Amino acid sequence: MSDSGPVAVTPCRACPLRKKSAFAANTEEEIDFIQSFKTDEFVLPAQAKLIREGTKTGELYTLLDGWAFRFRTLSSGGRQILNFLLPGDFIGMQQKVNTDSSFGVELLTEGRFCKFPAERIWDVYKQQPTLAYDITWIAANEELIVDENLVSVGRRSAMQRVGMLLIHLFKRAESVGMRAEDGSVPFPVTQQHMADALGLSLVHMNRTLQSLKASGAFRMNAGRLAIDRPDALNRMSDYFTLPLRGRPLI
Amino acid sequence: MSDSGPVAVTPCRACPLRKKSAFAANTEEEIDFIQSFKTDEFVLPAQAKLIREGTKTGELYTLLDGWAFRFRTLSSGGRQILNFLLPGDFIGMQQKVNTDSSFGVELLTEGRFCKFPAERIWDVYKQQPTLAYDITWIAANEELIVDENLVSVGRRSAMQRVGMLLIHLFKRAESVGMRAEDGSVPFPVTQQHMADALGLSLVHMNRTLQSLKASGAFRMNAGRLAIDRPDALNRMSDYFTLPLRGRPLI
DNA sequence: CGATCCATTGAAAGACTTCAATTAATGTGG
DNA sequence: CCACATTAATTGAAGTCTTTCAATGGATCG
Numbered sequence: 001m002s003d004s005g006p007v008a009v010t011p012c013r014a015c016p017l018r019k020k021s022a023f024a025a026n027t028e029e030e031i032d033f034i035q036s037f038k039t040d041e042f043v044l045p046a047q048a049k050l051i052r053e054g055t056k057t058g059e060l061y062t063l064l065d066g067w068a069f070r071f072r073t074l075s076s077g078g079r080q081i082l083n084f085l086l087p088g089d090f091i092g093m094q095q096k097v098n099t100d101s102s103f104g105v106e107l108l109t110e111g112r113f114c115k116f117p118a119e120r121i122w123d124v125y126k127q128q129p130t131l132a133y134d135i136t137w138i139a140a141n142e143e144l145i146v147d148e149n150l151v152s153v154g155r156r157s158a159m160q161r162v163g164m165l166l167i168h169l170f171k172r173a174e175s176v177g178m179r180a181e182d183g184s185v186p187f188p189v190t191q192q193h194m195a196d197a198l199g200l201s202l203v204h205m206n207r208t209l210q211s212l213k214a215s216g217a218f219r220m221n222a223g224r225l226a227i228d229r230p231d232a233l234n235r236m237s238d239y240f241t242l243p244l245r246g247r248p249l250i
Numbered sequence: 251m252s253d254s255g256p257v258a259v260t261p262c263r264a265c266p267l268r269k270k271s272a273f274a275a276n277t278e279e280e281i282d283f284i285q286s287f288k289t290d291e292f293v294l295p296a297q298a299k300l301i302r303e304g305t306k307t308g309e310l311y312t313l314l315d316g317w318a319f320r321f322r323t324l325s326s327g328g329r330q331i332l333n334f335l336l337p338g339d340f341i342g343m344q345q346k347v348n349t350d351s352s353f354g355v356e357l358l359t360e361g362r363f364c365k366f367p368a369e370r371i372w373d374v375y376k377q378q379p380t381l382a383y384d385i386t387w388i389a390a391n392e393e394l395i396v397d398e399n400l401v402s403v404g405r406r407s408a409m410q411r412v413g414m415l416l417i418h419l420f421k422r423a424e425s426v427g428m429r430a431e432d433g434s435v436p437f438p439v440t441q442q443h444m445a446d447a448l449g450l451s452l453v454h455m456n457r458t459l460q461s462l463k464a465s466g467a468f469r470m471n472a473g474r475l476a477i478d479r480p481d482a483l484n485r486m487s488d489y490f491t492l493p494l495r496g497r498p499l500i
Numbered sequence: 501c502g503a504t505c506c507a508t509t510g511a512a513a514g515a516c517t518t519c520a521a522t523t524a525a526t527g528t529g530g
Numbered sequence: 531c532c533a534c535a536t537t538a539a540t541t542g543a544a545g546t547c548t549t550t551c552a553a554t555g556g557a558t559c560g
Contacts, residue, residue, distance in 0.1 A: 154449030199404030
């Protein structure tokens, strides 16, 4: 978890994420508070672990740029990906301060993080009720995402699960401004990751993805994903929309 | 969702749940605030729905007594139980105020609820930072429970899933003082519910439960559950402990 | 140009589901 | 307290979705 040393720090007022329509506006005062709460900014390479399972962290993070995922490893060696993390996601409220984390967080791409000291979280609650409420909302909303994953894994066919995942990740990436002119978004997710997220074996994941691809509803290559016929994918996946706009950013 | 009319209201200071070791203590002032926040108390019969999917609620609840579960229904007709609710669980923060709920909440037994007006949640954040923090913690902790369910459904065998569920529910029931002298706790969960929670078919659920039962690690009858050899069940289920003590109660 | 990671394929074995009934338990009204 | 209705638990058998094992092909990288 050694970071890549000091990097240029983004002032919160100039935070590139705040410009995105996905995020709710904050007052200048709130942004200044967030700035004072933020103690550092750092970059980790792809595959690095931000949080190790069974380890205390003592810090909170906002993913500024890059992709990551939250996961748990079983004693049998298997791994379950709990959810994917994209820019704007706030990490670390899931467990009590000074408690061993029940999950790990690993990077899919190089990632840039804002760091906040967990012991000061209390100041947020005392001084900034709006931000405190935002934090609760973030936690609650992430639960909804995990809910969605649980529904997929518990009740959907492999085909539907893959469809859901693609739609969901596409929309999330799009909502934080990752969509390029050709309509595609970056997609640094291997089939192994998808399998681990969806409770499928790698082999079956591969075959399922191929037959889904044959439907022509989407394209996946060179680490990018484009969804050409969202309606077709929606229909076959029984997709349920989560709100992706106006969420708070810390 | 029509309640059973006015019932005797439990004063928060005399709340029977607060005596349980599972819950963290609050100051008198906080308890008084909770009391002022609580507008009503009501009882619903078994099988009633507290929250309907796709419906706005505008209220928050604490389950005072009884069992319930949070679930989502798929267009295919299937149902996924997201988590079970036991006394002390706080319900309603999962979605934004005035937003259609993405999940339903249904009772397993008759249930007694405290009711809080969602529009006053803001007062909590302004006036009671400690309680506000507690609410965040509750949301975060519930995410951990859903995480655990996702791990089960995604990566464990049917046998392990059932073992996990039994241990988990037993411990939760025990932690809120439901354990009787003979070591058993109430268990108002049908095999259909278990199947819906674990992503299994009813038939397979039944057979799995039978072969597990044959191991003699637990007993299940007359709506009660007792775990005689927890170690055996733990080992076979790859059980991971979540903290069940000292959690906040609103 | 090996080394490594990721994607792909074939084939066989299993875990789990679905369909279709039957039995047991619980509850209700007379 | 019994007859009937309803819900929950069981069982058998057949089918299929998914996994596992075991290799092979492709791409990337220092």
